[in-house]
Amino acid sequence: MPRRLPFYLLLDISESMIGEPVAKLNEAAKRMFAALKRNPLAMDTMHVCVITFANVARMPIPLTELNLANLPPLSVRPGTALGAALTMLKKSLDEDVVKNSPEAKGDYKPVVFVVTDGEPTDEWLGPLKALENARPRPDIVCVGCGDEVNFSVLTRISEKTVSLVDLTDDSLPKFFAWVSASVGAHSEAVVSGGGERRVVSLEKIPLPAGAKKVNLEKLPETAGGKRIFLHSKCGKTGKHYTMICERDEKTGIYRHRKSHPLPENFFEGAASGPARPVNIALARGAFPCPFCGGNSFCFCGSCRNLFCRDRHDPAPKVVCPHCREVFGRPAEGGDAVMDDSMG
Numbered sequence: 001m002p003r004r005l006p007f008y009l010l011l012d013i014s015e016s017m018i019g020e021p022v023a024k025l026n027e028a029a030k031r032m033f034a035a036l037k038r039n040p041l042a043m044d045t046m047h048v049c050v051i052t053f054a055n056v057a058r059m060p061i062p063l064t065e066l067n068l069a070n071l072p073p074l075s076v077r078p079g080t081a082l083g084a085a086l087t088m089l090k091k092s093l094d095e096d097v098v099k100n101s102p103e104a105k106g107d108y109k110p111v112v113f114v115v116t117d118g119e120p121t122d123e124w125l126g127p128l129k130a131l132e133n134a135r136p137r138p139d140i141v142c143v144g145c146g147d148e149v150n151f152s153v154l155t156r157i158s159e160k161t162v163s164l165v166d167l168t169d170d171s172l173p174k175f176f177a178w179v180s181a182s183v184g185a186h187s188e189a190v191v192s193g194g195g196e197r198r199v200v201s202l203e204k205i206p207l208p209a210g211a212k213k214v215n216l217e218k219l220p221e222t223a224g225g226k227r228i229f230l231h232s233k234c235g236k237t238g239k240h241y242t243m244i245c246e247r248d249e250k251t252g253i254y255r256h257r258k259s260h261p262l263p264e265n266f267f268e269g270a271a272s273g274p275a276r277p278v279n280i281a282l283a284r285g286a287f288p289c290p291f292c293g294g295n296s297f298c299f300c301g302s303c304r305n306l307f308c309r310d311r312h313d314p315a316p317k318v319v320c321p322h323c324r325e326v327f328g329r330p331a332e333g334g335d336a337v338m339d340d341s342m343g
């Protein structure tokens, strides 16, 4: 069997990627695969594996020859289980990559790209330590997207970390075009140079505008942990959505930024426990429901979940769409049974 270049892509599909970012990620990853498939040397040598992580890690593409790799559409889920993704990576490195033997050379040094926009929600240091013992040891590049990334986590995983702070333009497709060019050039280099130790160079092909190699001495400042996601259910349609807020550390005030419908399969396989108790007195903004246009939300004191409501709805009763508990219509400006703690 000819020597292969294993290329692993670990993609964060957590809730914070909801909406445009995940759509861009889908598009960018698709284009990257198409570009790699046009590179004859990459087609000859490269085998790809895609691992996604949110509440759990999944492997939509097990290590497969590039030609046969087709990425299914990615959709967001709760959580950022980076540790589980690293564990899955280690298992595939152990089981799927051909090791050197006295008779023959094994696969080339595997290349791994970890793309994330947040902070891990599971234990990741243990899995990282285990990964450090993987043979062959992979060459890892981390990519932090957006302004919520914990760069101290990423730089612990790899000194080769790239920051991609601004996700509002076409930075993600451009960056993935850079990845395909870079990994494509790398596949040519390993085949012609034969270097076992050869690693992906971040400098060989200039990074696209907006992407920067992270300086280990001076990590980029981010708003890590400022955003909170409040899960709610529409009382009229029964559909789930999330209210993205920004929390002010000093005052505890959280301002509504955006409401977004959640995909039907969002809670699939996830523990969809009750929303964390929120203090509505600290909420600022309209908190609209994206389904019925209701302009506010309540907290059900019975099942501890959130649901939409309209402050101007004249109906005398409010029914919780989660547990069917019936509440009397709250006074104007007030809300159903509340909890005064948050977090």
Ligand SMILES: [Zn+2]
Residues within 6 Å of the ligand: 233, 234, 235, 236, 237, 289, 290, 291, 292, 293, 294, 308, 309
């Ligand atoms: Zn609604």
Ligand SMILES: [Zn+2]
Residues within 6 Å of the ligand: 300, 301, 302, 303, 304, 305, 320, 321, 322, 323, 324, 325
């Ligand atoms: Zn309820």
